[in-house]
Amino acid sequence: MKNFLFIGGDSFIARIISNFSARNYNIYRTTRRKLGCEKNTIYLDLSEPNSYINILNINYDAIFLFSGQSNIKECEKNSESYRLNVVYTKLLFKFILDNFHSKIFFFSSSAVFSKNTIKKDEEASLCPDSRYGEHKAEVESYLMSNSNVFIIRLTKLISIQSSIVNLFLNDNLEYIYSNLLICPISSLYLFNSIIQIINSQSTQRVIHLCNELDISYTSFFNKIELSYNIKRIVKSIKYNDITVNHNLTNKLTKINYDIFPEKISDFYSNLMSYEI
Numbered sequence: 001m002k003n004f005l006f007i008g009g010d011s012f013i014a015r016i017i018s019n020f021s022a023r024n025y026n027i028y029r030t031t032r033r034k035l036g037c038e039k040n041t042i043y044l045d046l047s048e049p050n051s052y053i054n055i056l057n058i059n060y061d062a063i064f065l066f067s068g069q070s071n072i073k074e075c076e077k078n079s080e081s082y083r084l085n086v087v088y089t090k091l092l093f094k095f096i097l098d099n100f101h102s103k104i105f106f107f108s109s110s111a112v113f114s115k116n117t118i119k120k121d122e123e124a125s126l127c128p129d130s131r132y133g134e135h136k137a138e139v140e141s142y143l144m145s146n147s148n149v150f151i152i153r154l155t156k157l158i159s160i161q162s163s164i165v166n167l168f169l170n171d172n173l174e175y176i177y178s179n180l181l182i183c184p185i186s187s188l189y190l191f192n193s194i195i196q197i198i199n200s201q202s203t204q205r206v207i208h209l210c211n212e213l214d215i216s217y218t219s220f221f222n223k224i225e226l227s228y229n230i231k232r233i234v235k236s237i238k239y240n241d242i243t244v245n246h247n248l249t250n251k252l253t254k255i256n257y258d259i260f261p262e263k264i265s266d267f268y269s270n271l272m273s274y275e276i
Contacts, residue, residue, distance in 0.1 A: 001026050005060040008067030020191040046088045052095045062198050064105045075132040085135035090142055108153045110252050112137045121253040122206040155183035155210040171232055178236040181214040183251040186270035189262040208252040212261040227272050
């Protein structure tokens with residue numbers, strides 16, 4: 001069986017992909033928790049380079065990097081997030097590239113583009129308008145010279161386990177933005193896309209994973225209500241950032257179609273069939 005290493009294994013996306021992977025692959029995860037580590041769990045703290053050696057002694061077929069600060073608001077107000085997301089992330093990648101010949105996956109984001117950017121394909125110039133997006137863009141630029149690294153740009157991963165969905169199902173969601181669109185992808189689509197990349201000989205280095213459509217939060221939660229046969233009363237408010245053109249798509253566009261965007265019907269089917 002192939003060995004997969006998930007660095008930042010406690011993160012939401014890492015747990016989702018590793019849980020799918022555990023059916024057919026040997027899974028190793030890193031954690032910052034020094035005590036009570038589970039089987040195949042390795043201590044690694046991104047801000048402690050001396051801990052990087054703990055991932056040695058195993059030959060990994062694929063290494064996935066999820067560590068760092070992913071909270072956009074926290075990145076804006078906390079200068080330490082730059083050290084985690086850029087300085088230490090570069091150090092960790094250098095360590096990995098010096099010691100492994102695995103396929104390496106860096107999970108980036110559509111945030112490397114401005115909210116008002118029209119052209120968002122794999123070859124478009126990066127123009128982030130948030131600190132989080134700037135961090136991702138800087139690491140992308142650092143990694144572009146290495147052929148073992150795949151840069152995966154995601155739109156909005158939504159799972160039944162997502163916090164906003166849990167709040168809605170438990171009738172604790174206070175409001176939604178009626179004028180914001182999302183481009184959702186399911187966990188199964190993400191997992192299948194990653195496995196396709198691992199098994200392929202593609203030389204495509206930057207890969208966009210997205211839905212074929214943008215949808216509103218209102219239509220998304222209406223669909224959840226129908227699926228669960230429930231009714232929730234959630235206040236709708238408008239997102240009033242005047243710098244954002246709300247008529248523009250959140251969807252990433254594609255030049256390479258080895259992996260097609262997820263169809264909206266497949267998204268809902270995957271969401272309900274594989275994650276309840």
